[in-house]
């Protein structure tokens with residue numbers, strides 16, 4: 001039985017390690033082989049980018065060697081897949097190698113596409129890559145007064161990031177003693193300040209307390225870089241001195257090029273996590289088309305379900321469990337407090353008041369992540 | 378005329394039905410028809426509010442067995 005995991009990020013790493021443990025006997029007796037193909041020899045802890053943007057972490061702290069995170073029995077290659085032949089159960093990589101499989105796991109993540117909005121690349125800062133997070137921090141250090149506008153592209157990974165960014169900006173400028181000289185204006189695509197109703201209800205009085213201005217039903221249409229104006233598709237505009245964007249995302253180009261899913265999002269069964277029409281192809285993490293938050297947390301819970309089901313298919317001939325839509329998101333509410341939102345397909349989150357211990361739990365998780373993807377937590 | 382594209386946003390708290398619709402609208406072409414399925418009570422009002430503000434067209438909006446079925450045509 002050949003299991004091929006494509007993608008060595010959060011979801012792919014957890015699924016591969018979990019499988020390697022569950023199937024250790026089968027791997028030893030050579031009845032099962034696990035191969036992972038990825039696009040990088042490094043693994044980035046992406047949530048750390050928000051800390052880099054505020055000068056609280058440096059980029060080198062975000063990386064580990066991917067090979068060091070994997071069980072020794074996993075055959076790992078940095079050789080991105082270029083062609084998927086799902087009808088023939090094989091893929092072709094950049095180096096030209098062909099990998100055949102019995103079970104395929106797709107975990108290729110998502111990518112930012114700021115170029116889809118005119119002027120966004122030139123006019124806006126962001127923090128969704130290492131280079132942009134460092135650049136944003138430099139801009140934040142320079143600014144002395146004026147309007148900082150935050151806009152949000154759709155869809156985007158880490159749906160809590162826009163709100164965390166606002167709390168972070170407020171605390172950062174307060175610490176610099178210039179909060180009274182900076183106007184922070186938040187723009188959000190739908191008719192309330194966060195898509196999760198409970199988060200919106202909780203965050204609104206917090207925004208009012210911090211003096212944050214907000215405009216809802218604002219989908220970024222274009223940025224007029226010369227005049228420093230951002231315009232919405234809904235016909236409104238905001239003048240800014242510093243513009244920060246949560247960029248819009250798509251799935252990976254390779255998914256689109258192989259016609260596996262519109263926008264790079266792979267059509268996935270929301271409970272079984274198999275690709276529609278392909279029972280031997282599992283999909284998890286950002287690359288699914290599911291109406292589930294694109295978060296490491298969702299990728300983690302999905303990876304556990306996928307690994308358990310693949311292992312049980314091999315051992316007893318049937319999957320054993322459905323994914324229930326579980327997501328757990330920390331919400332940093334400034335530089336020294338946090339809360340969290342936990343929900344699934346059926347149950348909305350029940351938000352607790354932010355606390356210092358929750359912030360320290362998140363700070364510990366920033367380290368524990370590496371233990372978590374190894375499957376030891 | 379192109380087929381109606383179903384956007385199944387039942388039972389989602391995040392990203393939520395309107396965010397799902399906006400995602401699919403961005404991937405569609407002018408003239409396409411999308412049908413949003415939502416179990417969120419607010420969708421019956423939230424979705425038309427955005428669609429009208431941005432200038433797309435609501436073709437129908439009804440609740441059947443607890444599920445909102447909202448048909449939208451991409452107009453621009």
Ligand SMILES: Cc1cc2nc3c(=O)[nH]c(=O)nc-3n(C[C@H](O)[C@H](O)[C@H](O)COP(=O)(O)OP(=O)(O)OC[C@H]3O[C@@H](n4cnc5c(N)ncnc54)[C@H](O)[C@@H]3O)c2cc1C
Nearest residue numbers: 007008009010011038039046047081109285286295296297
């Ligand atoms: C600024 C920021 C803050 C965030 N904060 C949080 C947070 O607080 N909590 C949270 O839960 N999540 C957070 N996230 C989101 C989280 O990081 C992602 O949702 C998560 O990493 C998704 O996991 P994944 O396995 O789907 O994709 P990824 O982890 O992105 O991994 C994709 C993998 O696929 C590989 N790949 C790509 N193309 C190919 C190819 N053709 N062939 C083979 N391999 C390929 C890549 O090299 C990579 O290894 C944040 C993200 C950002 C950017």
